[in-house]
Amino acid sequence: TGTVTFDPGFMNTAATTSAITYIDGDAGILRYRGYPIEQLAKHSSFLETSYLLIYGNLPTATELENFDHRIRRHTLLHEDLKGFFGGFPRDAHPMPVLSSAVSALSTFYQDSLDPFDDEQVELSTVRLMAKLPVIAAYAHKKSIGQPMLYPDNSMNLVENFMRLSFGLPAEPYDVDPKLVKALDLLLILHADHEQNCSTSTVRLVGSSNANMFASISAGISALFGPLHGGANEAVLNMLRQIQATGMQPEDFMEKVKNKEDGVKLMGFGHRVYKNYDPRAKIVKATAHEILKDLGGNDELLDIAMRLEEKALADDYFIERKLYPNVDFYTGLIYKAMGFPEKMFTVLFAIGRLPGWIAQWREMMQDPQTKIGRPRQLYTGVPERNYPER
Numbered sequence: 001t002g003t004v005t006f007d008p009g010f011m012n013t014a015a016t017t018s019a020i021t022y023i024d025g026d027a028g029i030l031r032y033r034g035y036p037i038e039q040l041a042k043h044s045s046f047l048e049t050s051y052l053l054i055y056g057n058l059p060t061a062t063e064l065e066n067f068d069h070r071i072r073r074h075t076l077l078h079e080d081l082k083g084f085f086g087g088f089p090r091d092a093h094p095m096p097v098l099s100s101a102v103s104a105l106s107t108f109y110q111d112s113l114d115p116f117d118d119e120q121v122e123l124s125t126v127r128l129m130a131k132l133p134v135i136a137a138y139a140h141k142k143s144i145g146q147p148m149l150y151p152d153n154s155m156n157l158v159e160n161f162m163r164l165s166f167g168l169p170a171e172p173y174d175v176d177p178k179l180v181k182a183l184d185l186l187l188i189l190h191a192d193h194e195q196n197c198s199t200s201t202v203r204l205v206g207s208s209n210a211n212m213f214a215s216i217s218a219g220i221s222a223l224f225g226p227l228h229g230g231a232n233e234a235v236l237n238m239l240r241q242i243q244a245t246g247m248q249p250e251d252f253m254e255k256v257k258n259k260e261d262g263v264k265l266m267g268f269g270h271r272v273y274k275n276y277d278p279r280a281k282i283v284k285a286t287a288h289e290i291l292k293d294l295g296g297n298d299e300l301l302d303i304a305m306r307l308e309e310k311a312l313a314d315d316y317f318i319e320r321k322l323y324p325n326v327d328f329y330t331g332l333i334y335k336a337m338g339f340p341e342k343m344f345t346v347l348f349a350i351g352r353l354p355g356w357i358a359q360w361r362e363m364m365q366d367p368q369t370k371i372g373r374p375r376q377l378y379t380g381v382p383e384r385n386y387p388e389r
């Protein structure tokens, strides 16, 4: 009914209004609830930024303390849910393990599924914030065959996640404040990005009034793809390949420009940013410092910087306004922290969680929300008769 607009990939279609995140892609500006990402990166914490995104304003000291306290109380996973990890193959990628376990939360926590009951929404918010990092760490432990530790609630969210990822039962785990600070910063940078593929997925699923766990599990599946969150893993594979083959960055760039075998410069380009991604700027500025502290692989960083330098001066990239995005340098830092490549997109998911929650909650409260249901232009056979045999 009425005119149908054809807009594949939603290049020009706004599917919602939103008061959460502002992006000016031409100017390279990103703000959460009005606060520039540069200021949040410098002064905030992941927990505080999560509160800001979900509730709309920076918390007072007491509000932050309460939020922290509630999250710490919900870190335990149901013991039966822990059994799930044993059912996956040993070499399973942790992203589908994460999305499956998050989907399964709606079977274990059935008292917080009503999207229109404020208390239940609060409870599922806190449960997800507390349990997703634990699930993520267990997916990692499972893949390396190590035992899963119980969370230690004397630690904050990021400290606990590091201990669950790298600690062993037989020895005390000393939290390295430099690691925690570096990860905290990266999580802030990933915390929201308005209507990207995974967030739009969370909204589309939620628009049918599906519960928060189900909606966010779908978002995790969307994030898995290499054009979205999976790009951070793909960047490291690309750098490794260039290093292993001894290929010159110039030669690799030729392959990209000739679109040989569909090769792309992973970590470059963005649907909205037609300028340097402000998150990439912050990561690049801190990459050297962090890698120096953590003893990261300088050779791969060198290759990345040479690729960037070449790309920024090349007509192919200039004409198409392709700049490094957030994923270009993050993998190198995650690697230096000790995470295997398969965990990179999982780390992105931990960071993006408060954004997904905030967007889902905003949608559920919005009187304009309707079930998401795109139209199509039918191109199939017009009509034909079933043959009489």
Ligand code: CMC
Binding pocket: 009, 196, 226, 227, 228, 229, 230, 231, 256, 263, 264, 265, 266, 267, 268, 269, 270, 271, 272, 320, 322, 325, 326, 327
């Ligand atoms: N390397 C080489 N060429 C590229 C790249 C790239 N990374 N990105 C885009 N192009 C070319 C593309 O081939 C097209 O060329 P032409 O006009 O000759 O057909 C032109 O630039 C426009 O690109 P597009 O694919 O139409 O743009 P899009 O808005 O549909 O896609 C994108 C955006 C992010 C999917 C894409 O730039 C891409 O695939 N980048 C590599 C993957 C990546 O780094 N993803 C992370 C995105 S940021 C964080 C996140 O979401 O996870």
